[in-house]
Amino acid sequence: MFRTALRNVLAHKARLLMTVLAVMLGVAFVSGTLVFTSTISDAYQKSSQKGYDHVDVAVQPHHRGGDEGNPGAAPKLTQGLLDKVAAVPGAASATGSVGGFAAIADKHGKLIGEGFSSSGANYYPGPGGKDARYPMKSGRAPHGAGEIALDAKTADRAGYKVGDTVRISVDGPVLSQRVTGIFSTEDGNVSAGGSLALFDTPTAQKLYGKPGEFSQIDVKAAAGTSQAALKSGIDKVLPKDAESVTGKELADDEARIIAQSMDGMRTSLLVFAGISLFVGIFIIANTFTMLVAQRTKELALMRAVGASRRQVTRSVLIEAFVVGAVAGVAGLVAGIGIGAGLRSLIGSTGSSIPDGPLVIAPSTILTALGVGIVVTMLAAWLPGRRAAKIPPVAAMNSVHAVATTKSLVVRNSIGGALTALGAAVVLTASSSTMLGLGAAVVMIGVFVLTPLLSRPVIAAAAPVMRLFGISGKLARQNAVRNPRRTAATASALMIGLTLITGLTVIAGSVQQAIDEMATGSLKADYVVSMASMTSLSTDVEKKLAGHPDVTATSPLRTSPARIGGEHQSLTGVNGAAIGELTRLEFTAGGIAGLSGDKVVIDDATSRSNHWKLGSSLDVTFEDGKKGRLTVSGIYKGNDLMRGVWVDTKTLAPHQSLVDDKQVMVKTKSGASEATKDSLRKALGDNPAIQIQTKQDISNGIAKGINLLLNMLYGLLAMAVIVAVLGVVNTLAMSVFERQQEIGMLRAIGLDRKGIKRMVRLESLVISLFGGVMGVGLGVFFGWAAGDLISKALNTYELVLPWGRMGIFLLLAALVGVLAALWPARRAAKLNMLSAIKAE
Incomplete structure (x- = not known):
C-alpha cells in the first residue's frame, strides 16, 4: 500500500502541483511571520541589553499610589541622593539621568528621526570628565544652554558636523544650538531610526524637569561586587519615595515588553496565515476528492483482492503526507525569504531596526513542517474515508460515487443549524470576541450550505x-x-x-x-500640538493669542487628581473662550460660567460616578491640596471631547509643571493655507509642531x-x-x-x-x-x-x-x-x- 501511494503521487505530479502551491503559500506565510518577528525581537532585545551594559543597579522614583501622598507624578531624585548612592560600598560610579522628547530639524527644516523616538538626554561627566554611555567620536561634550551633542547616525543622515547650528524643539519654542560633539551610542531607539541629542545636565534638568533633579540614577558596580550585593547596599540609603532595581531586571523587563509587542504583530500575521491555510484546506480536499473519484475502480479492485478500508484510507493519507512534507519544506524555504524580505522592506521605507542575524528558530522549522503535513492530511482524510466506504462492486460499476439524498439532507440540516446559531451569536454579541466567534460559525455554516445555495x-x-x-x-x-x-x-x-x-x-x-x-x-479653526503628541510649552498659546488674526484660544492641559477617592484626570481649558471653540451638546447646564470651582463633565463620567448637575465633588489636586468643585454642566462626550473640564486659572496653581497637550485656535479669516502658514511662521517654522484643521x-x-x-x-x-x-x-x-x-x-x-x-x-x-x-x-x-x-x-x-x-x-x-x-x-x-x- 505504501508503494502504491508513492506511485500515485508520482503518477499525478501535475494534478498535485496546485495543491502543493496552495499549502506552500500558507506555510510560507506562517514561517515568514515567525522568522520576521523572531529576528526583530532578537535584534531589539540584544540592542536593549547593550544599553544596560553600564547599569548594574538603577534607582527610580517610587509612586506609592492609592490614597497616600499626592495624585501627581512621582517625586524626582535629587543630587543629594545621587551623592549618597555613589558613596555606597561596592559602587564604582553613579550617573544621574534626565530626558524626554527632542525634535531635531535637518538643514531643510524637516523633522529627523521617527517622531516618538526623537529624544534628548543629559551628558553626565563621570570619573575623568567623561560619560561612559556616550563616547565621543569627534568634538567635545556640551557645556551651557546653547550647546548640544548629536548621535553619529543622526549627524550622518542630516549632514551635521561639529560647529554647525541646529534648530531643536523640546516643547514647542525653537532653540538654536551649536553642535559641539558627535557621539556613538547603543541606544535601541537610535538603532531603530530615532535620534538623540545631549545637553549638559543643568540644561537638560531645566528643559525636562527641575534644577537639581533626575528621573533615574544609574550605578556601576565595582569589580567583585554583584548586582544583588550592590542593590542591598543601596536600599539602605534610599528614602521611601525611591526604589532600586538591578540592571538584569531592567534588561529582562524590556526584553519582556519587546516580546509582548512582537506577540501582537505575530498573532495578527498568523491569523491571516491561518485564513490562507483554511482556504487551502478546501483546495486540498477538492483535489483529493477528485483524485480518489478518478481512481474509484482502482481502489475497488484493491478492496476486491484483499485491501481493507483502513488500508485504502491509509494509502490516501500517505499521499497527503508526501504532498504536505514537500509543501512544508518548500514553504519553509520561501518563508525564510519572506522574513528577510520584510526586514529589507522596513529599511526601504525609511524605518530601520537594530543590526542582527536572521533568526530561524527550531520551533519555526517544526511549525512549518507540522502545519504543512497536518493541514494536508486533515483535508485528505475525509475523501480517503469516503472512498474506503464505497462497496467494491458498486465502485467497479461506476466511475464516480454519487452523493446520496440522505447525505445531502444531513449536510443541509447541519449547515442550516450552524448558520442560524452563528447569526444569533453575531446579532447578540456584546464583545468583539463573541462577534468573531459567531462570524466563524456563520461562515462554516454557509460553506456547508453552499452546495444547496449554488x-x-x-x-x-x-x-x-x-x-x-x-x-x-x-x-x-x-x-x-x-x-x-x-x-x-x-x-x-x-x-x-x-x-x-x-x-x-x-x-x-x-x-x-x-x-x-x-x-x-x-468650532475652532485649528488645533495645535506637538507632532510627537508630547507636551507643549505655554509660550505657544501666548504667541498664538498675540497673533493679529486670532480671535480666541484655549489650551487643553491635563492634571492627575483624586475625586471622591477615585483617580481622575482634570482637563484645564480657558473657561472664558472654550464656548467659542467647541460645539458641545449639553444634557444639563452649560459651558457658560466655567470658572472658579465650576466644572463640566461628559455624560459617561456622570453616569459611572452618579454625578448630577449641582453635585459637589471633593478633589485632591496634583500637589496634594484639597478643594471642592461643583458640576455646572453635563455634555455628550466623544473620543475628541470627554472628561472633567475646569478653568486653567483654577488648575495651574496646583501643577508642578504647567504645559499643554494642545491649543485650540479661532481666527478671523477661518481655515486656509495662508492662515496656517502665517501661524506656522509665528511659531518659528517649527517642524515638531503640527497645525491641523478639522x-x-x-x-x-x-x-x-x-x-x-x-x-x-x-x-x-x-x-x-x-x-x-x-x-x-x-x-x-x-x-x-x-x-x-x-x-x-x-x-x-x-x-x-x-x-x-x-x-x-x-x-x-x-x-x-x-x-x-x-x-x-x-x-x-x-x-x-x-x-x-x-x-x-x-x-x-x-x-x-x-x-x-x-x-x-x-x-x-x-x-x-x-x-x-x-x-x-x-x-x-x-x-x-x-x-x-x-x-
Missing part, C-alpha cells in the same frame, strides 16, 4: 448565459453538475472577499463617523485607517491567490474527468473556441458565485459590527462602499477569467478520438 444563485445567471449560446448553457450546467465541488471552489474565494468587504464597510463607516465627530465637536484631524485618522486597511488587503491577497489556485485546480480536474464528453462535443460540431468559451464561462460563474456570497456576508458582518462600534463611537452609521464592492465583484470575475486560461486551452487542444476513447 443551484438557485447560478440559475439566476441563466439569462446572461443564454447570450453565449450552447457554450453558455453547457457552462451553467457544468457549474451545478457537482455542487460539492463547486461549493468548495467558490468557498475559497468567498472567505477572502467576506473579510475584505467586511473590513471595508467598517473602515468607511468609522471614517464618516470621525468626520462627523470632528466637524460636530469643534479636516486635517479627520484626514490624519483616515490615513491611519487606510494604511491599516491596505495592509490587511495585502495580507488577504494571499487567501485570494490561494483561491485562484483552487479554481485552476478544479477546472483542470474537471476537464480531465470530462475528456470523453469534450471529445464528443467536438465530434458533433462544437469548435475549439466554443470549448474554450464553455470552460471560461464555467470558471466565471463559479468565481462570481463565490464573489456574490463573499460580498453579501461581508456586508452582513460589517453591519453587525456596527452595533458594537456605535457604543464607543456614537456618530457611527453604516456606510456601504458601493464602488469598492463593485470592484470586488469585478475582481472575482477577473479571478475566474485568469484561472480558466490554462484549463480552457488544455480542453481545446484535446484530440477528439483520443478523448472519446479515454476512460
